[in-house]
Amino acid sequence: MMSASKLQESGDVRIEHSLNTNEKEFVAKRRETVFQSLQKLKIHCSQTKVPNIALLGSGGGQRAMVGLLGSLVELDKAGLLDCILYLSGVSGSTWCMASLYQEPDWSTKLDTVKDKIIKRLSGPGVSCENAYAKLKNYHKKDNFSLTDVWAAMAITTYVKEIDELTLTDHWDHLSKDPFPIYTVIDKHCKQEKKRGDPWFEISPYEAGYSITGAFVxxxxxxxxxxxxxxxxxTQDEMDMLYLQALCGSVLADREEICKFLWEKINDFFKNLTSTIERDAFEEMKKDPKNQVQKTAVFKCYQVLMDLVDMNLCVLNRKDPSELIESIIKTLKEHSGGKGHLSFPVEKTNFAEKQAAKLFVNIFTEQVCKDLNWFCSETLGLCKRILTCMASWIWGRNYNFLHKIKDKSVPSTLLENETRDYEDAGLLLNSPYFSVLRKERDIDLIISLDFSESHPFKTVTETRELCEELNIFPEVSIPTEDLNKPKDFYVFKGKNVPTVIHIPLFNVVNCGDKVEKFRKKYGTFQRPYSRKMISELMEVAGQNILNNKDKLREQISEAVRKKRLD
Known part of the structure; x- marks a missing residue:
């Protein structure tokens, strides 16, 4: 087994509890900016005692995207943005981050960048043709999954663009902006709970497991x-559209996402009619007398459409039997005797929800395997989409730790050739673990919480997860605040970062209309209008505007605490 230093020199995989050399260099430079910012705020400290401050954006779909933007604008106006060393996000907050870091030195011209983002978000969406072209490109990868589908069909609906640049393209080592960290979780580790490290971070320099200290x-x-x-x-580096899908792949519970995707896939397949006709024409050009192949193109397409309709039937609590029988009949007629599909449809109780779901998942997967008698590039893509839906595969990538020999890495991270990564909101809707790494030495965490319902869930759950690690302060919420949150909370402890928790909707900025705002700005809904974007940015901004003095006070306290260490 290579030593940590040798691994680092190799430029491939690094297993070490330390910061990447490039990150160290950037942070040192950024701390000079923070120092100058503190002087302007009349918060005096020596350059060696500059506090390390991290700003966190929680998940919450487009609500989080717009809420983070509104918060950053007010932090900038208050002269506090340049105090931030790290900017870390999950889910919807990463959509905002991706938009910001398109612009070099965005923090020095935020008003201009903000206007550009709002114009895009309130403008026309990505065309079906461009989304299809992007999906075809993703299909060339070794590990295609629903994250690719989600990127082309869903993320483009909300961010209104296809950003084909990569995270390393976006980054300039001389940047004047906070250091960005995008966070996801390892699905296998989440399921195995204490076996492994689910917390996975992606920065401009490295991607890897935050607690384990294993990076590539x-x-x-x-x-x-x-x-x-x-x-x-070697695989091409993921582009920013895919990264946003990887981070923001949960906007609701599984059933709601599933229905949303099947409907999107249904519309997508219907829009492929002209492409399918072209495929049939190409087959006819090869052999004008071969009507069988021409017919096969359309029959294969019809089977795939029927599979989509069958899945939608089950989700809508309707009987899919006729569609199933039609699919089986078509397969027998056009498989040339090579089809092996045989399902006892009459033995399945489609009125029983779970039984029906299980049946259609298995049936969909087997039909796609059986469709080998004709498959053009377009139909091959359609088949792969349906297979991923049946198996519910998200965020699949090669495992850079597969079979390595290192006792410091949990065995569960070594077992599989591939790993599945997904939205961190499925485990914890805030990126605390990316900034709780000891080597980042964070003094103050400002957590902007854009969660849909429980305003304290992220901070209380983080405290529970960190109890044995002793890296997080005690969290005590007044009983009367549980359903009527205020706009500013501070949690402190010994030898741990101070945590500021700011719920988006609260009794200060929303009065008695907290529930009304939550309902209006739901996570899983159509893209917000320009008017809604402006209102939400203002509401989020008020949380900073109303508490800018308290924020300065806590930054001053962090300086005093650092001076005593």
Whole structure:
């Protein structure tokens, strides 16, 4: 097994509880900006005692995206934005981050950047043709999953663009902006709970497991590695559209997402009619007398459409039997005797929700396997989409830790050739663990919580998760605040960062209309109008405007605390 230093020198995989060298250099430079900002605020400290401050944006779909933007605008106006060393987000907050970091030095011209983002978000969406072209490109990857589908079909609906640049393209080592950290979770580790490390971060330099301390260069994340931690097969670095989908792949519970996706896939397939006709024409050009192949194109397409309708039937509590029988009949007629599909449809109780779901998942997967008698590029993509839906595969990438020999890495991280990554909101809707790494030495965390309902869930759950690690302060919420949150909370402890918790909707900025605002700005709904965007930005901004003096006070306290350490 290579030593940590040798691994670091290899440029491939690094297993070490330390910061990447490039991050260290950037942070040192950024701390000079923070120092100058503190002087302007008349918060005096020596350059060696500058506090490390992290700003966190929780998940919450477009609500989080717009809420973070509104908060940053007010932080800038208050002269506090340049005090931020790290900016970390999950889910919808990463959509805002991706938009910001398109612009070099965005924090120095935020008003202009804000206007540009709002104009895009309130403008026309991405065309079906461009979304399809993007999906075809994703289909060329080794590990295609629903994250690729979500990127092309859903993320484009909300962010209104296809950003094909990469995270390393976005980043300039001389940037004047806070250091960005995008966070997701490892699905397998989430399911196995105490076996492994679910917290996965992606920065401009490295991607990897925050607590374990196992990282790979961001441009190499998704590539295949040998057991000696060297690259075996290089994959292109993921683009920003895919990264936003990877981080923001949960806007509701599974059933709601599933229905949303099936409906999107239904519309998408219907829009492929002209493409399917072209495929049939191409087959006819090869052999004008071969009507069988021409018919096969349309029959294959019809089977796939019927599969979509069948799944929608089950989700809408309707009997899919006729569609199933039609699919089986078509397969028998056009498989040339090679079809092996045989399902006892009459033995399935479609009135029983779980039984019906299980049946259609297995049936969909097997039909796609059986459709080998004709498959153009377009139909191959459609088949792969349906297979991913049946298996519910999200965020699949090669595992850069597969079979390496290192006792410091949990065994569950070594077992599979691939790992599945998903929205961190499925486990914890805030990126605390990215900034709780000891080597980042964070003194003050400002947590902007854009969660849909429980305003204290992220901070209380983080405290519970950190109890044995002793890296998080005690959290005590007044009983009367549980349903009527205020706009500013501070939690402190010994030898741990101070945490400021700011719920988006509260009795200060919303009065007695907290529930009304939550309902109006739901996570899972159509893109917000320009008027809604402006209102939400104002509401989020008020949380900073109303508490700018308290924020300065806590930054001053962090300076005093650091001076005593």
């Amino acid at each position: 260069g961001t441009s190499s994340f998704g590539s295949r590695f040998h057991e000696n931690c060297r690259r075996k097969k």
